[in-house]
Amino acid sequence: MISKDYTITSMEGIHARPATKLVRLAKEYRSNISLKKGDRLVKLNSMLNILTMGAREGDTITIIVEGDDELAAYAAIDQFLTEELKNH
């Protein structure tokens, strides 16, 4: 299992475009990929989950990856999120 914390830097939280990309990325791997904010834990393969989590600027979210391709999945998601957060 791999997990890492990220801080949301966009004022409006996670936008439609990055959310769509994140969901599509998560679906490419067999691993179980989850998103945690506070005590709420949801699967990352769902657009509705990401939106209703309501992450906003300054919030910390945790990505948890678990499965036989977790290294590859983690690397891809980490790269995407790091790039995405840098752009805000």
Place this chain on the structure above:
Amino acid sequence: MIEGVGASPGIAIGRAFVWKRATYERTGESLRGESDVEHEIGKFRSAVNRAIDDVESLIREAQGSLTVTESDLLEMQVEMLADPQLHSDVVTQISERRQPAADAVWEVSERVMHALAQLDSEYLHARTADVRACAEHIVRHIQGEPWEALRDLPAGSVLVADDISPLEALTLDLKQIAGIITRFGGSTSHAAILARARNIPAVVACGESLTVIGQGEAIIADGASGQVWRNPSAKIREEFKRKKLALDEAQLSLRSLTSQTARTVDGRALHLMANITGIEDMKDALQYGAEGAGLFRTELLFMSRNSFPSEDEQFDCYKQVVLNANGHPVTVRTLDIGGDKPLSYFNLPREENPYLGFRAIRISLDRVDLFQEQLRAVLRASAFGTLRLMFPMIGSMHELRKAKAILDEAKNQLRSRGIAFNDDLAIGTMIETPSAAVIADLLAKEVNFFSIGTNDLCQYTLAVDRGNEKVKALYDPFHPAVLRLIAHTIEQAVKHNIDVSMCGEMAGDLRATPLLVGMGLRSLSMTASGIPHVKRAILHGSFVRAQEITAAVMRMDDAGQIKEYLNHEVLNWRA
């Protein structure tokens, strides 16, 4: 007749296509056996697949014509439809709560919408509309209704709807639509913006009266007045057909004029230019066929802020304007504040008589530091296109010479800084005080051009404040005194072989067009949207006839008589 809000001008004549949202009411039924459950789950799955197909083929077909935001929204819509969480929640609802598929989809999406509405974010609140659109889309397929209904409108339909969502708007075949009328919305709703962008007449916010319109009913909608007629009488139909024809023709012929030169039937060509206040204005003006800017009022750059703009800021602005002019000339007028145009951060003393007080060039000549800053910025921008420099409110040779001396100083400063500028920059003066008009022969020897500002010239000549209700009727640019000053100014300019143009309101007044052409003006500058109208008048007019009209007007002694004569002559101003 139904009264709504006119949101996009034009007249729509057609048959109502009533578009009803799937305002789904839950049946509240309970499924009986396992086979029902299986059947409903199957219905849900295939509805989702069909919905995804719809959106994906829409993306494929619209490839290239979608904006980034539109395609982001559509891609997100696909992910929402395919959402595993939605899927498992709906299946649970069907199998455990024994709900029919459509009820289940509605219940699950309402939960999501409720959750989004609780969040403290405008952006996420707005996503409830996307979730609703997604649910409606699936439910339509579950009920076996085609979602593409909006794409298959009969030609010439007037679309009647509660409102139109961004997704629905994208599916509209706009070529088929004569007009749009909606029950809700305002002039900034998505439907209104779309209609204006695509030139489709639209009336919004018609309210409950819209619900009585039947499918296929004959409809006339006036997108300007916001009026809608159901089953109009033959008389109203005729009236609006005529109106629509006239509007269509006017639009078509005005638009076809943009690339034409304004030339009278006997070959006299005029330059029609725009009065602008900034960068965007210049771009818009070209769309109306403006051959540059005859008056660039620099006040806006100063008024829309809290301190004086620096030389560099001004330079950036002037440079952008001249680059946007596509090679056409731009006449920059130096700062014209004071009078009725105060600056919040510049403390001007209160005056008994501001129009006769400290304003325009009088301020510039007093605050040489500010004046030079502006002149350097204009000079620097002159290296990037055809700029001309113009001083406002000049009333004496002394003022003109002083302004030119300061300009020479500004040039020297730039030279010593090694900065490029156009040394032959044309210098002109506004003719907007009676004193300037009277000494036009003297001024003409020391400038490259005149620009007649009729608004101030008229108020100063007639000693009338047109903001004063009691006397504003006395304000009349067709007063023989004003006309004589204008004629004298043009005559002197022609005699001294310098350019002369007019940039006041009179330049766009169609009654004045033959008179101004007849007086010998070769260049008129006005509000950009007025250009096609003046151009059309000139294209039909004759220079010889214009000179005859002018001669007749100059013999008359009364403004009322002159206007009456011109009103009549304008219609017959042909060779």
